[in-house]
Amino acid sequence: MKIVVCIKQVPDTTDIKVDPETGTLKRETAGTVMNPFDMYAVEEGLRIKEKIGGTVSVLTMGPPMAKEIIKVAIGMGVDEGYLLTDPKLAGSDTWATSYALSKAIQKIGFDIVLFGKQAIDGDTAQVGPSTAEYLDIPCITWVKKIREINEKEIIAERMMEDGVDVVKSPLPVALTVVKEINEPRLESLKGKMRAKKYEPITMDLAAIGGDETKVGLKYSPTRVKQTWSAKREPGKAEMLTGEPDEIAEKLLNKLKELGCLK
Amino acid sequence: MVDKNEYKGVWVFAEQRRGQLHNVSFELLGKGRELADKLQTELSAVLLGYNIKSKAQELIAHGADKVYLVDNEKLKDFNDEIYAKVLADIAQQYKPEIILAGATAVGRAFIPRVSIRLNAGLTADCTAFELDLQERNLYQIRPAFGGSLMAKIITPERRPQMATARYKVFKPLPADNSRKGEIIEPQIKEDSFKTRAQFIEFIEEVETTINISEADIIVSGGRGIGSKENFKLVKDLAEAIGGAVGASRAAVDSGWISYSHQVGQTGKTVCPRIYIACGISGAVQHLAGMQSSDIIIAINKDPDAPIFSVAKFGIVGDLFQILPAITEKLKKR
Ligand SMILES: Cc1cc2nc3c(=O)[nH]c(=O)nc-3n(C[C@H](O)[C@H](O)[C@H](O)COP(=O)(O)OP(=O)(O)OC[C@H]3O[C@@H](n4cnc5c(N)ncnc54)[C@H](O)[C@@H]3O)c2cc1C
Numbered sequence: 001m002k003i004v005v006c007i008k009q010v011p012d013t014t015d016i017k018v019d020p021e022t023g024t025l026k027r028e029t030a031g032t033v034m035n036p037f038d039m040y041a042v043e044e045g046l047r048i049k050e051k052i053g054g055t056v057s058v059l060t061m062g063p064p065m066a067k068e069i070i071k072v073a074i075g076m077g078v079d080e081g082y083l084l085t086d087p088k089l090a091g092s093d094t095w096a097t098s099y100a101l102s103k104a105i106q107k108i109g110f111d112i113v114l115f116g117k118q119a120i121d122g123d124t125a126q127v128g129p130s131t132a133e134y135l136d137i138p139c140i141t142w143v144k145k146i147r148e149i150n151e152k153e154i155i156a157e158r159m160m161e162d163g164v165d166v167v168k169s170p171l172p173v174a175l176t177v178v179k180e181i182n183e184p185r186l187e188s189l190k191g192k193m194r195a196k197k198y199e200p201i202t203m204d205l206a207a208i209g210g211d212e213t214k215v216g217l218k219y220s221p222t223r224v225k226q227t228w229s230a231k232r233e234p235g236k237a238e239m240l241t242g243e244p245d246e247i248a249e250k251l252l253n254k255l256k257e258l259g260c261l262k
Numbered sequence: 263m264v265d266k267n268e269y270k271g272v273w274v275f276a277e278q279r280r281g282q283l284h285n286v287s288f289e290l291l292g293k294g295r296e297l298a299d300k301l302q303t304e305l306s307a308v309l310l311g312y313n314i315k316s317k318a319q320e321l322i323a324h325g326a327d328k329v330y331l332v333d334n335e336k337l338k339d340f341n342d343e344i345y346a347k348v349l350a351d352i353a354q355q356y357k358p359e360i361i362l363a364g365a366t367a368v369g370r371a372f373i374p375r376v377s378i379r380l381n382a383g384l385t386a387d388c389t390a391f392e393l394d395l396q397e398r399n400l401y402q403i404r405p406a407f408g409g410s411l412m413a414k415i416i417t418p419e420r421r422p423q424m425a426t427a428r429y430k431v432f433k434p435l436p437a438d439n440s441r442k443g444e445i446i447e448p449q450i451k452e453d454s455f456k457t458r459a460q461f462i463e464f465i466e467e468v469e470t471t472i473n474i475s476e477a478d479i480i481v482s483g484g485r486g487i488g489s490k491e492n493f494k495l496v497k498d499l500a501e502a503i504g505g506a507v508g509a510s511r512a513a514v515d516s517g518w519i520s521y522s523h524q525v526g527q528t529g530k531t532v533c534p535r536i537y538i539a540c541g542i543s544g545a546v547q548h549l550a551g552m553q554s555s556d557i558i559i560a561i562n563k564d565p566d567a568p569i570f571s572v573a574k575f576g577i578v579g580d581l582f583q584i585l586p587a588i589t590e591k592l593k594k595r
């Protein structure tokens with residue numbers, strides 16, 4: 001059983017700073033972490049292995065420093081880590097990223113491919129299902145529970161807005177997981193020791209047999225035309241003051257004026 | 263490179279679950295109507311399902327000129343593979359220039375597959391659309407980085423231009439039942455109905471509370487509430503005003519209320535008419551889930567709390583005095 005977990009390095013949102021001049025993200029100042037949702041994917045990969053055996057590999061596409069998150073996954077207990085890195089891949093949108101990841105996953109070999117629900121930088125949630133389409137396998141998104149799994153098939157519960165859809169799929173399959181699915185384990189002492197010395201298997205575009213005209217900024221279908229900071233100006237709020245009773249009265253009158261209350 | 267002139271018309275994917283159309287479809291038809299008029303082209307809805315012919319007229323009443331209808335037993339329950347193949351199949355035949363779908367659990371699951379099949383770009387979770395009429399480019403505007411950054415995305419070279427859009431952002435047009443439209447039932451390749459994954463069953467959310475993603479009014483509590491018992495103050499106000507109960511992650515992590523109530527980046531994204539934040543500081547991750555609400559009311563004892571920067575009405579004070587006062591006043595009305 002070959003389990004591949006796609007993990008992404010993202011800026012640590014607890015200290016995101018936006019350049020007030022350009023409205024772009026100050027990436028230099030932001031620390032980086034493994035995308036929080038991907039921790040659940042790694043954990044689920046390890047649990048599947050514990051249940052039915054196999055190997056768990058993590059795969060990340062990014063600059064060389066993305067190695068750091070592979071080390072975290074090694075610390076948690078995965079068997080091996082692949083770093084897909086190539087200047088040609090820079091600026092890839094989800095369409096191009098999914099293509100590159102699918103080529104790498106084919107190279108690694110797979111029965112189950114796991115993704116986080118979404119990456120917290122782009123927030124798109126598109127890479128999982130898109131990669132599955134390139135791989136021509138089913139994808140069960142928003143998985144909150146694996147009911148049953150064996151070498152041949154899986155039954156999973158997926159979180160929809162109105163409840164849960166239960167889906168059965170043969171392997172190979174792709175899953176995107178939500179945080180309800182498990183509680184990710186911490187890095188073990190033994191794992192951390194291994195991580196310290198661990199060197200991930202590095203691949204470039206040529207190594208995965210990728211087509212140059214399907215990746216990178218130049219060949220991505222979507223373009224970011226402009227970005228700006230979404231911070232609203234402080235002090236715009238109308239402050240309601242007085243004793244609690246007066247405040248309550250004022251608030252209800254305001255809402256009435258706005259037609260929100262009868 | 264594609265010949266952009268071959269692609270015409272604005273499409274909205276009309277999402278249905280168990281035969282009920284999702285409100286986002288009407289909202290997108292409202293926006294789609296405006297885009298189509300500016301582009302001087304037609305607005306169409308794509309309706310996939312089983313025994314749903316009767317719903318086509320609803321879509322026309324809300325602004326569609328045409329409805330592409332595929333009524334097939336295989337489309338009864340949502341199936342990513344089949345939905346993706348069928349939608350891509352119709353798009354390949356009729357070549358729209360824009361396809362919009364709701365950024366719902368359904369839309370975000372299968373639209374990415376369609377975009378790969380069509381070799382088209384896709385922008386997720388948009389909150390605004392504008393047009394460059396010269397190039398017929400759709401400006402797809404969306405929040406990123408948990409809402410701290412806004413981005414304007416274009417798909418300059420390829421068609422169709424595809425986007426999912428957040429619900430409760432666009433306004434539906436009032437239904438006009440006298441509107442006439444055309445219903446087209448396209449030929450679908452047999453292969454498009456083939457699937458490997460199978461839908462087994464649907465389990466309705468057991469939670470009896472109002473689903474916060476759908477609520478018009480939300481009263482949310484944060485760490486400032488202080489304890490599980492005190493959360494009653496939030497629940498009482500929610501009940502008095504006819505709203506649902508939300509929470510910050512700090513409140514959920516403290517075990518005062520269950521995760522299904524969490525609003526924010528790792529919780530639900532909500533967009534009610536009124537959002538009352540009680541004892542919530544307004545961390546970017548929380549704002550990410552609620553800042554597009556119509557009217558935000560912040561109650562916090564710290565006048566510098568960032569939540570006030572997104573609020574329309576601010577109340578600096580002790581929530582233990584203010585919440586009961588509002589609840590009391592509401593009950594007396
Ligand atoms: C990757 C990641 C994802 C996250 N996702 C989410 C998410 O989805 N949703 C979310 O909410 N958070 C999320 N967070 C956490 C977020 O950063 C904040 O920690 C959290 O929102 C804080 O919750 P809070 O405002 O309730 O608590 P605090 O920040 O502690 O604020 C409590 C507020 O209550 C006020 N207060 C205290 N007592 C009173 C009183 N008696 N009367 C009036 N006011 C009072 C205080 O002045 C303070 O402003 C995430 C964090 C990370 C790193």
Ligand SMILES: Nc1ncnc2c1ncn2[C@@H]1O[C@H](COP(=O)(O)O)[C@@H](O)[C@H]1O
Nearest residue numbers: 006007061115116118119124125126127
């Ligand atoms: N560069 C990347 N390398 C590896 N995995 C990725 C990458 N980008 C996205 N993913 C995976 O796809 C999921 C969804 O990401 P996104 O579509 O960007 O929101 C993430 O949770 C990861 O599992």
